[in-house]
Amino acid sequence: MRxxxxxxxxxxxxxxxxxxxxxxxxxxxxxxxxxxxxxPVQGRLLISHVVWLLIIFGLLYYVMARYALPQVGSVLEExxxxxxxxxxxxxxxxxxxxxxxxxxxxxxxxxxxEAQAAIAAALQQAQAEAAARTEALNARLxxxxxxxxxxxxxxxxxxxxxxxxxxxxxxxxxxARLIGRADRKAVERAVERELAARGRA
Amino acid sequence: xxxEGNTIDALSQFILVPVLGRVGESVGFTQSNLHxxxxxxxxxxxxxxxxAKRALIPGRMQALAESAYEFVHGxxxxxxxxxxxxxxxFVFSLFMFILFGNMLGLFPYAFTYTSHIAxxxxxxxxxxxxxxxxxxxxHGRKFFGxxxxxxxxxxxxPIIVPxxxxxxxxxxxxLSIRLFANMVAGHVMLKVFASFVVMLGGLAVIxxxxxxxxxxxxxxxxxxxxxxxxxxxxxxxxxxxIYLHDAVHLH
Numbered sequence: 525m526r527x528x529x530x531x532x533x534x535x536x537x538x539x540x541x542x543x544x545x546x547x548x549x550x551x552x553x554x555x556x557x558x559x560x561x562x563x564p565v566q567g568r569l570l571i572s573h574v575v576w577l578l579i580i581f582g583l584l585y586y587v588m589a590r591y592a593l594p595q596v597g598s599v600l601e602e603x604x605x606x607x608x609x610x611x612x613x614x615x616x617x618x619x620x621x622x623x624x625x626x627x628x629x630x631x632x633x634x635x636x637x638e639a640q641a642a643i644a645a646a647l648q649q650a651q652a653e654a655a656a657r658t659e660a661l662n663a664r665l666x667x668x669x670x671x672x673x674x675x676x677x678x679x680x681x682x683x684x685x686x687x688x689x690x691x692x693x694x695x696x697x698x699x700a701r702l703i704g705r706a707d708r709k710a711v712e713r714a715v716e717r718e719l720a721a722r723g724r725a
Numbered sequence: 726x727x728x729e730g731n732t733i734d735a736l737s738q739f740i741l742v743p744v745l746g747r748v749g750e751s752v753g754f755t756q757s758n759l760h761x762x763x764x765x766x767x768x769x770x771x772x773x774x775x776x777a778k779r780a781l782i783p784g785r786m787q788a789l790a791e792s793a794y795e796f797v798h799g800x801x802x803x804x805x806x807x808x809x810x811x812x813x814x815f816v817f818s819l820f821m822f823i824l825f826g827n828m829l830g831l832f833p834y835a836f837t838y839t840s841h842i843a844x845x846x847x848x849x850x851x852x853x854x855x856x857x858x859x860x861x862x863x864h865g866r867k868f869f870g871x872x873x874x875x876x877x878x879x880x881x882x883p884i885i886v887p888x889x890x891x892x893x894x895x896x897x898x899x900l901s902i903r904l905f906a907n908m909v910a911g912h913v914m915l916k917v918f919a920s921f922v923v924m925l926g927g928l929a930v931i932x933x934x935x936x937x938x939x940x941x942x943x944x945x946x947x948x949x950x951x952x953x954x955x956x957x958x959x960x961x962x963x964x965x966x967i968y969l970h971d972a973v974h975l976h
Binding site: 553555556557558559566568569570571572573574575576577578580581583584585587588589591592593595596597598599600602603606 | 742
């Protein structure tokens, strides 16, 4: 690149030297040479260099419009398309990544929910089993308790039955000893009354 | 050539001289035209050769060519709008032609073809003819309504219409004289101060020291001329775009 700039500078410096190598016009040019349309040499050159200007500018326009600018434009367009395509690809990649993340999250959530459901079911089952066992145990205990109560009640009834007889006999014996005779029937009635009064009938 | 006797000859640098020997003389091919050809060659080389590799990541030349393209493209689309795209090659050619003419003129021994009113006026005349033809082609007879803005009171017409016509006709004049005067003034100043350097440098012992002053000034002036060279090309191009906008949209 440096060599290129050097070459351009050399050409730029050398060519005008060649241009100035031509001899200056014989007749002096009064005033501004740009306005010396009346001068025999300058006047002619002023007109001719405008004609050449039109030709050269036309050439520049043709080359620019036909070759140079479309080429630069296509290069820029190519780059723009490439960048857009890359952006599009990046966007698509991001979308798919997002989708994958979402899927992964959904899967995780599903797995967690399943696990929780399984835990809950197991827990429930265990609780149900425990409840059933407890129930059975309770039932058995209840029945045992009832049986025991029944036995107790039978024993108490038996004891209560015995109590009346014992009380009647004791009272009869006491009365007999105290007063010399005993009316067994009256004693039994008195015992009966007394027991009823105490709620033990 | 810089100083003959004690007069400063700042204008002889603008004299046209035929080049290419007898052939050039007979067809009136001057050093000015040679510089135009060099400019066209450089512009073409920059645009064609710079982007020949079609690199995705541009090198220096390609970046320069692309930024020139996008700069003028932005100018045209911003000023003229979407319809202005077909004028882009023209505005681009105009801008680059003037820019390279101005810049080439800053090289030693080089000739500044934009310092000739004949050249700048020809370019401005091309612009003027183009905008008039475009306006007539797009708007037909409605184009003449341009000289009398809608909504203005009718009794003002005798004043407004001549003013508008004069301002329209003065476009190529102002366009060409602006560029021409800027380039001439810059080069005359450079020449004058360069002559000072030579004249003061010959003065006794202190001469070379005093001569440093105009030399320093010339260095600054060259930098300023680079700015002017770009600015004037830009102004020419943007005014052309504004005129094209008027031609396409009629205000």
